[in-house]
Amino acid sequence: MPERGYQLLQDTVERLLRRNATYHLTNILKKTHPADIAYLFKLLDDRSAHTVFKLLPDVDTAADVLSEMHPSFRNNFIQSLSTERLVEILSAMADDDAADLLASLSDEVRENILGLMSYKDTEEVSELLKYPEDSAGRIMTTDFLALPENMSAQEAVQEVRKASATEMVFYLYVVDEEKRLSGVVSLRQLVTASDETKLSKIMTSEVVKVHVTTDQEEAARRVSRYNILAVPVVDDNDILVGIITVDDVIDVLREEATEDILKMAGTSEEEISSFSVWRSVRVRLPWLFAAWIGGVAAIKIIGGFEGHFSEHIALFASLAAFIPVIMGMGGNIGTQSLSITVRGLATGRIDPKLLWKVVFKEIRVGLLLGIAYGFLLALVGWFLNKSVILGVAVGVAMCGNMTLAAVVGTFLPLIAVKLRIDPAVASGPFVTTSIDVLGVTLFFVTAALLILN
Amino acid sequence: MPERGYQLLQDTVERLLRRNATYHLTNILKKTHPADIAYLFKLLDDRSAHTVFKLLPDVDTAADVLSEMHPSFRNNFIQSLSTERLVEILSAMADDDAADLLASLSDEVRENILGLMSYKDTEEVSELLKYPEDSAGRIMTTDFLALPENMSAQEAVQEVRKASATEMVFYLYVVDEEKRLSGVVSLRQLVTASDETKLSKIMTSEVVKVHVTTDQEEAARRVSRYNILAVPVVDDNDILVGIITVDDVIDVLREEATEDILKMAGTSEEEISSFSVWRSVRVRLPWLFAAWIGGVAAIKIIGGFEGHFSEHIALFASLAAFIPVIMGMGGNIGTQSLSITVRGLATGRIDPKLLWKVVFKEIRVGLLLGIAYGFLLALVGWFLNKSVILGVAVGVAMCGNMTLAAVVGTFLPLIAVKLRIDPAVASGPFVTTSIDVLGVTLFFVTAALLILN
Known part of the structure; x- marks a missing residue:
């Protein structure tokens, strides 16, 4: 069904629901592909979705529709189904889909349901459930010739x-x-x-x-x-x-x-299909903590330099205005390098053995972009503060920070792979935080060396 | 072949190449799947790759190997093949793969090659090339019953x-x-x-x-x-x-x-498989400019507040130390919201029609996380500066900024979809830059209102 078709389907179904035209509704559902019905459910409100689910022409269709639903959406949905109905549907489902659904339930509910299903239906499903999560055994089907x-x-x-x-x-x-x-x-x-x-x-x-x-x-x-x-x-x-x-x-x-x-980005799949605010907060909270620690470190670092600049506090205030641009550019170029490396590793197009070749390329990319934007920033610094030395200091800091950020964004995921850690896990918050901390340090060190001495 | 198998294959091939054992090498290549040979080529240096390519058992294998290579790697690789060899290989290739390869060549080279191929081989390929890039017509095969x-x-x-x-x-x-x-x-x-x-x-x-x-x-x-x-x-x-x-x-x-x-992240596919530094610089330069403009705006904004604080310049310097944490946390939560929205839209699990529901959820998530981290930051501010009012100011600013960032990260891609713009295009640099600029403004406005008045 083309994307626009769903609008028409939704409108028709909602109209028939309002009129209580269950006969027409069942007829329409008979003609609709289970994958389309599963998609329709996301557009309906909870009450309509459950009414429609009850009107599905037969248990096989219900099984197909549940198989096509995304797990996180489905888990919410089935909570309102009776155990009897769930047993009936699971018995009609392909064994890999049934195992997938059962695996997402709590141990107690799962055991209860398996106990109510016939041996013929549970034998293969129980077999599949023995294999570890995310293994080939868990997603295979035992229906083959x-x-x-x-x-x-x-x-x-x-x-x-x-x-x-x-x-x-x-x-x-x-x-x-x-x-x-x-x-x-x-x-x-x-x-x-x-x-x-x-x-x-x-x-x-x-x-x-x-x-x-x-x-x-x-x-x-x-x-x-x-x-x-x-x-x-x-x-x-x-x-x-x-x-x-x-x-x-x-x-x-x-x-x-x-x-x-x-x-x-430091979040997970769980968040996409759920409208639970608490779940989102719980998923994001820990990774944001990495950024928070980094930020507090930056407060201490900048506070330390404030001491150095105590006799030139106006100069310090002028420099502080450059913190956002230096951090922002570093964060962006670091994220670019990170995305390329993580995705290149995932698709097999970057081989971890090429570590130094990849890192060396990023050093040059970072340096070239750093020279370009550092030069521009030096002009801005000179123009705004009528100080050549301040311009030079912010330009040099920008160039150094962009080079460093490109290297950090490339190096960390490659090292993660060597250590057999998933390179994607929260590398975003981790990379940007380390770049932020390194960036402000580098900035004030450069400024102190060039201006105060 | 399991991932470890490539190491063995590479070692064997390199050893045989050193010994010039072309007979053995051809035998090994005969037994290796074209997809594995294509992968092997990425691990070999250019010279070895070309020697191996010449030793492939027949033109069909060569065609399969080229079809399996990633376009960006392949385009580099075929530059060293003679036109005659390329014509021969393209004639043996499936029509959709041949069209794909030809489309990536310059107009002149493509016309030249098509002129040298027989009518039988070019008829269907030329037909496919008429369809727009990224259309179904371009990737379909005309071999069907x-x-x-x-x-x-x-x-x-x-x-x-x-x-x-x-x-x-x-x-x-x-x-x-x-x-x-x-x-x-x-x-x-x-x-x-x-x-x-x-x-x-x-x-x-x-x-x-x-x-x-x-x-x-x-x-x-x-x-x-x-x-x-x-x-x-x-x-x-x-x-x-x-x-x-x-x-x-x-x-x-x-x-x-x-x-x-x-x-x-504001970069492109082009970058992954290429080691050209200039190409990477060219791809990234424009999107980093967005961040640069935002950064320069932030310099002016902070400079403006510096005027307001001219009689309290030490206070201003203390506040400046909080810029990184406020920007960093905003950037990270914004990127989380953005990633969820972009990917949810791409997989069809977030429907653009649910715009307000999604945005409203993000407001609450941002607010809750903002309250948590704002409270922590207020404690840090109070502790480090022995000033309750400064603590309150940074806490409130953090909370406001995180909420704002969550909303911006969700709202922009949803609006992009409504305007029929690809929500992924450089939304990273664009979102973080607008969050940075809004963030520092919000921070100094809050501080000025709470502390100076």
Whole structure:
């Protein structure tokens, strides 16, 4: 549905809700894609959303709609559903989606729900829930076709026909007698092969695969790098236990990018879809503390220099007016270097091994931009204060600070990677704070050396 | 290949290069996935990369490797290839990849190369190049299966067998007599249908499709939203002209996220894969100018207040020490609000229609955090300067500035969307600069009102 279509859908649904035209409403919902219904829910108020959810044509649609909702929005939404309804919906859901939903519930609620579901439905879901969060095992589905090596192409086609409930069949996985993964056959290869050919003859044996405990981002990167539609997941014994499909890969890669942006700024995903003020405050508070500590350090530093300048307090006041421009320019160039490095590392386009090459480039970029803006600032300082030496001092400080900021913004994420820390985590507040503190120190040291001596 | 595997591959290739063991090297390259060879090239020095490229087993592999390279890296790389070699490789490339590569060349070089390619190879590529940059038409492939409505399932299977060169067949598109798109059949549905069934009986008629001029990001979002593997592209007359496959969608979504991060910081994609210092300087210079203008405005503003405080210059100097903490905290909370809003808009989780709801939430978040940190800062001010009134002044200014910063960081991107401007474009420098200028003004106004009166 094009973006404008949602406006029309929302208007229609709201009009029918006001008129209580449930029959028409159900008809419209029948014709609407579950992904569109999930999007519609964000636009409706809570009461309308729940009324619409009750009118969904069947439990499969309800399961699809819940699967398509973003987790943070969904967790709010399901709180008002009865346990019975939730059990019914979860039983109709794909096992990976059900595991994802259950994982977000409290332990007590989850156990309660699992207890109420039939063994057939919970068996695989419980299996998935055993794998660590963010692992390949957690996002894989156990609905896949695994066929023996000596099966013929014709028999395999029969298997595809039978397996109507299996989600997204485009590869058939071939396993040996111990259920170990030995090859993959695309549906295309199967259709192209003659009836009697054994799968072992048409299969590709060099299979891109991941281990159950592989990080889900690494699994996603592999699907994306090799342009495949699904990646098989194996356990320690190379036994095929699941597959990760490309639609889940897209979700992982998008989440990853969003998380990178938000972590850099010292906040998190949690904040986006929630209107809870307290949650936002709780997420942001700790990272702002880094900036606060830095700011208090700057107060002490500037206070210290105030002593140095005690006989030239008017000069000190004139210099203070330059603090914002020196801090602001440093902060911005530092954020630029930081964003390039963090994103370059995430997409694999900057290799941590190139550390010194990257840092050396940033030194030169910072220096050139510092010379340009330092020169301009020297002119401003000279013009406003009729003092050549003050102009020179602010210009030199600006140039030094911009170079330093570019280096700090590049160096910190690269060092974080070497130390196996996520380079995006709150590097924004951390980088800008250290740049601020270094910047004011450098500024007053330069001014003291050039003007007072 | 797991990340560690690249180290091994690089070491082996470099060792064989030193020994001039070209036979072994070619054998290794034959067994390595083109995507891995493309990655390897980033780790090798220029000379080794070119030697390895010459040793690639065949022109198809060379075409695949070039397709997998990131554009900015590739453009550097191909400059050293002869025109003849490039013509040969482009002729072996998928049409969408060839169009992508050609679009990045200068007009003159492109025309020259197109002139040297055979008509068969250039026909479709030239067609793609006619569509605007970043449109669905530019990234679609014209390799797809379009079959008539009255064809039987059995005949369709024959078509799939014949179409061996076609990339990634998983959907067959069904067209009417005028070649207008009328439905889609998955390979799975085809295999499951009985031989004589007409395609019109098994096809899904409600097809998610995009227009050739649709923005590529919108096309990508649609594939991702409906969990499909490819989306058909139609022209003004609803005639099927191409398809966009999920592997290209992944690339578009990743690029989009990276661009968002970099645009927010006032830089661009161009910078990541290039070691050109001048290019980086050119990209960053204009956006830093916004910060510079803001900084110079702050100099004038603080200079103005200096006049007000002329009889209390020591007090003014004490206040100046608080500029960094007030600016820094404002900048950080502003960046948090900005990141959440920009990314929420990009992923569709924040709807621009909710503007006031979002802004109102941010006012409360900013106010609460402002009260917390303002109170702490008031204590610091009181303690360091033994002045209650100074403590109150800096605390109130901090609280006001943090609230203001949260609102500015949320409001500007939402307004940008309403004005149909990309909310990510340099919003970082723009937001922090306006927060800096507003912040120092607010700070000195508060101090002047509370302390001088």
